[in-house]
Amino acid sequence: MAAETIIRTPEQQWTALDPPAPGWDAPMPYDKRWWMGFLFAWSGLLLAITFSWFFVGKQNVPTLKREVTPASIQQEVEAFLAKYETEPGSGIARVPPGVDAYLVGEMWNWSSGLILKAGQEYTIWYSSLDVMHNPIIADQRYTFTAIPGYAYGIRITPTTPGEYLVYCSEYCGLGHQDMATKIVVEP
Numbered sequence: 317m318a319a320e321t322i323i324r325t326p327e328q329q330w331t332a333l334d335p336p337a338p339g340w341d342a343p344m345p346y347d348k349r350w351w352m353g354f355l356f357a358w359s360g361l362l363l364a365i366t367f368s369w370f371f372v373g374k375q376n377v378p379t380l381k382r383e384v385t386p387a388s389i390q391q392e393v394e395a396f397l398a399k400y401e402t403e404p405g406s407g408i409a410r411v412p413p414g415v416d417a418y419l420v421g422e423m424w425n426w427s428s429g430l431i432l433k434a435g436q437e438y439t440i441w442y443s444s445l446d447v448m449h450n451p452i453i454a455d456q457r458y459t460f461t462a463i464p465g466y467a468y469g470i471r472i473t474p475t476t477p478g479e480y481l482v483y484c485s486e487y488c489g490l491g492h493q494d495m496a497t498k499i500v501v502e503p
């Protein structure tokens with residue numbers, strides 16, 4: 317005995333398993349096909365821009381990553397400051413070319429301000445001791461996400477001497493707006 321075919325109008329459909337109303341599989345009208353094709357091509361274009369920008373956008377993305385603990389990165393910062401701080405307690409380090417620099421966030425300050433030399437390549441390690449912080453170099457289109465447990469290293473070669481404000485762009489609590497330091501690029 318053949319099973320009875322139940323046909324329901326859309327108003328009677330309760331689940332996706334209910335048979336759809338007749339005509340559901342009619343070919344798509346011409347104008348809708350045109351729009352589908354256009355949207356498909358458009359999303360393909362956006363996808364291509366997104367990925368190709370990685371190569372042609374000249375953006376200084378993090379290139380190094382390693383696992384750390386808040387305690388171990390704190391030790392690295394202290395050793396770095398002990399060696400290169402301009403004056404004890406100033407938190408400002410004059411970084412010789414070739415030496416790794418640190419920009420580690422903690423509620424609510426940065427480990428250090430950095431004095432760099434124009435035209436030299438540096439690796440700046442950024443990380444966090446507690447929650448997520450985003451060091452952002454103002455007006456330079458650089459923003460990074462500092463995550464506790466990881467240190468990310470960016471290789472940068474500052475070209476234009478000047479003072480660059482660095483602040484936190486990830487809301488991290490009551491003192492968030494006070495998280496600012498600077499990178500000074502000397503000629």
Ligand SMILES: [Cu+2]
Nearest residue numbers: 449484488495
């Ligand atoms: Cu922060």
